Amino acid sequence: MQAGKTELLYLRDSYLSEFEARVVEAGENYVVLDRTAFHPRGGGLVSDTGVLNLGAETFQVIGAEMSEEGVRHILDKMGPRTGDTVEGRLDWDRRYRLMRMHTALHVLVAVVNARTGALITGNQVETEASRVDFSLEKFDRALIESCVAEANQRLAEGHEVKIRFIEREEALKTPGLVKLAAKAPPDAPILRIVEIGDIDAQLDGGPHVKNTSEVGQIVLRKIENKGKSNRRLYFTLNP
Numbered sequence: 001m002q003a004g005k006t007e008l009l010y011l012r013d014s015y016l017s018e019f020e021a022r023v024v025e026a027g028e029n030y031v032v033l034d035r036t037a038f039h040p041r042g043g044g045l046v047s048d049t050g051v052l053n054l055g056a057e058t059f060q061v062i063g064a065e066m067s068e069e070g071v072r073h074i075l076d077k078m079g080p081r082t083g084d085t086v087e088g089r090l091d092w093d094r095r096y097r098l099m100r101m102h103t104a105l106h107v108l109v110a111v112v113n114a115r116t117g118a119l120i121t122g123n124q125v126e127t128e129a130s131r132v133d134f135s136l137e138k139f140d141r142a143l144i145e146s147c148v149a150e151a152n153q154r155l156a157e158g159h160e161v162k163i164r165f166i167e168r169e170e171a172l173k174t175p176g177l178v179k180l181a182a183k184a185p186p187d188a189p190i191l192r193i194v195e196i197g198d199i200d201a202q203l204d205g206g207p208h209v210k211n212t213s214e215v216g217q218i219v220l221r222k223i224e225n226k227g228k229s230n231r232r233l234y235f236t237l238n239p
Ligand SMILES: [Zn+2]
Pocket: 043, 102, 106, 204, 205, 206
């Protein structure tokens, strides 16, 4: 799948950490590539970091963001020019941790939603701790702890995480996906659906692990009240 001039390699393969690409645009502090494994900031996830190698020279990718022209790779210094072939490499430890956090978030949200009907109103997936906001008036610590325990049990069961691409028309005809398809932007003919066993199915553009057993355990950090019916919880992972 394509965004502007960039083919988004991470949509098909979350485990791709090295790739070759051509520079299609060089800005003041960024380059746009014709293909990338760098996941740009968005969808509640912080961006990947890593390096671009051009010959013997190395450029740090300090962030990546989506733009109309494609994915901008923000560099620590400029050098690559339009037409250059570069070798990209993700900071894999960071990315893999984000993948585990992201899959953990989906499972936790699914459990909370099934148990309480609470809807997610925002989230931020980071390496150290992630946070998620739920809209629910009665949501006490004991209930949240019990949801975390159930989410951890589901994670440990080792459910496969499947990434599927499906045409909107087909999704609209498939029971269970109709709701998802209806939520997709009207100009998206192909939908990316991430299914975690029978636990969760979402339209999603971010990287995930292949199996929930890779996640480890969710550790509840803190709960905050953000307004009358908004509960924010912070979690991290063990290990
Ligand atoms: Zn997601």
